[in-house]
Amino acid sequence: MNIPFLDLKTQYLSIKDEIDPAIQNVLDNTAFILGPSVQNFEKDFAVAQQVKYCLGTSSGTDANHLVLWGLGVGPGDEVIIPANTFIATAWGATLCGATPVFVDCHPESYNIDPAKVEEAITDKTKAIVAVHLYGQSADLDPLKEIAKKHNLILVEDAAQAHLTEYKGKPVGGLTDAASFSFYPGKNLGAYGEGGAVTTNDEALFNRVKKLREHGQSQKYYHDSYGHNYRMEGIQGAVLGVKLKHLNKWTDARRAVAAKYNEGLKGIDSVITPKEMAYGKHVYHLYVIQLNAGTLEKSTELRDKLKDYLTENGVSVGLHYPIPLHQQKCFEGLGYKKGDFPNSERIAEAGLSLPMYPEMTDEQINYVVGKVNEFFKK
Numbered sequence: 001m002n003i004p005f006l007d008l009k010t011q012y013l014s015i016k017d018e019i020d021p022a023i024q025n026v027l028d029n030t031a032f033i034l035g036p037s038v039q040n041f042e043k044d045f046a047v048a049q050q051v052k053y054c055l056g057t058s059s060g061t062d063a064n065h066l067v068l069w070g071l072g073v074g075p076g077d078e079v080i081i082p083a084n085t086f087i088a089t090a091w092g093a094t095l096c097g098a099t100p101v102f103v104d105c106h107p108e109s110y111n112i113d114p115a116k117v118e119e120a121i122t123d124k125t126k127a128i129v130a131v132h133l134y135g136q137s138a139d140l141d142p143l144k145e146i147a148k149k150h151n152l153i154l155v156e157d158a159a160q161a162h163l164t165e166y167k168g169k170p171v172g173g174l175t176d177a178a179s180f181s182f183y184p185g186k187n188l189g190a191y192g193e194g195g196a197v198t199t200n201d202e203a204l205f206n207r208v209k210k211l212r213e214h215g216q217s218q219k220y221y222h223d224s225y226g227h228n229y230r231m232e233g234i235q236g237a238v239l240g241v242k243l244k245h246l247n248k249w250t251d252a253r254r255a256v257a258a259k260y261n262e263g264l265k266g267i268d269s270v271i272t273p274k275e276m277a278y279g280k281h282v283y284h285l286y287v288i289q290l291n292a293g294t295l296e297k298s299t300e301l302r303d304k305l306k307d308y309l310t311e312n313g314v315s316v317g318l319h320y321p322i323p324l325h326q327q328k329c330f331e332g333l334g335y336k337k338g339d340f341p342n343s344e345r346i347a348e349a350g351l352s353l354p355m356y357p358e359m360t361d362e363q364i365n366y367v368v369g370k371v372n373e374f375f376k377k
């Protein structure tokens with residue numbers, strides 16, 4: 001049996017009769033950039049995330065940049081981000097000319113550890129980016145307190161967190177602003193690149209709207225620097241259709257996670273993902289951590305399990321194999337191995353199992369069976 005890591009084809013076929021006419025409609029209207037399909041999606045997505053404003057963008061990376069750019073982050077500023085995240089979180093800062101400052105993650109949520117943030121603050125610190133990694137919210141309340149105390153901007157990288165909740169409210173409108181990604185493999189995925197900026201701040205919304213389109217107030221009148229960060233019409237149409245199914249798909253992901261948790265709970269050396277009491281996890285990724293005593297032994301066990309699953313047709317992933325402070329591109333910042341033990345541990349002993357809403361019980365049981373089989377040997 002072959003279990004893919006995710007299955008975009010099955011999902012497309014399940015909604016083909018809605019997607020195809022929606023795309024055809026864009027072709028017929030030739031509204032290829034922004035246009036009605038994007039405007040409608042922006043409205044609907046703002047409602048889904050319970051936030052006032054939403055702007056569709058060309059990618060999540062671009063949305064990361066727009067959020068910090070719109071909030072005035074620039075050269076000389078430092079931006080605090082977790083060491084355990086996808087690289088694009090850091091590009092938000094570097095594209096503004098600012099310097100990323102890394103902070104370790106919490107050992108259970110794998111998200112930025114609020115207890116470690118204050119020691120990273122300097123007189124150059126301008127912003128904190130809370131990433132809702134793997135589909136689980138960062139612990140926002142203590143971060144808000146720190147931001148308030150030190151007069152810092154607090155934003156969310158919600159690229160993996162569509163419909164994720166923190167204390168009963170969807171993320172995206174809980175801080176100064178948030179960025180989302182609609183990369184095809186995300187929980188809400190376009191059929192190409194896409195992203196969004198969300199905020200409750202009308203002034204910021206207006207600034208980001210300008211920055212997204214060449215800094216213009218009207219065509220060919222450029223009030224400020226800007227860039228081309230617009231969403232395509234076809235992506236707006238696809239996302240508009242898919243958003244209607246997102247609640248159901250999120251429930252399905254949570255059901256897959258519950259079955260994994262149940263099937264793996266008897267294995268001492270497997271730590272299953274913990275849903276923190278403060279939030280609702282949407283399981284963009286289902287990341288287990290291997291524990292065999294020392295980190296070295298845990299890594300060895302992880303690599304063996306990874307090979308065993310791969311040989312048996314189960315596609316697995318690493319999220320992410322190298323924490324940001326150990327990436328070559330950030331060599332100049334002076335970090336070293338050992339600086340952020342929790343981030344290094346999930347990088348070196350974590351393993352992501354297949355996760356998508358269309359997973360059948362047969363597929364889930366196969367994965368669970370193979371993991372259990374590995375540990376019996």
Ligand SMILES: *Cc1c(COP(=O)(O)O)cnc(C)c1O
Binds near residue numbers: 059085194
């Ligand atoms: C996917 C992702 C991004 C970037 O989104 P793109 O749409 O691929 O540019 C940013 N941050 C995180 C945490 C992501 O997972």
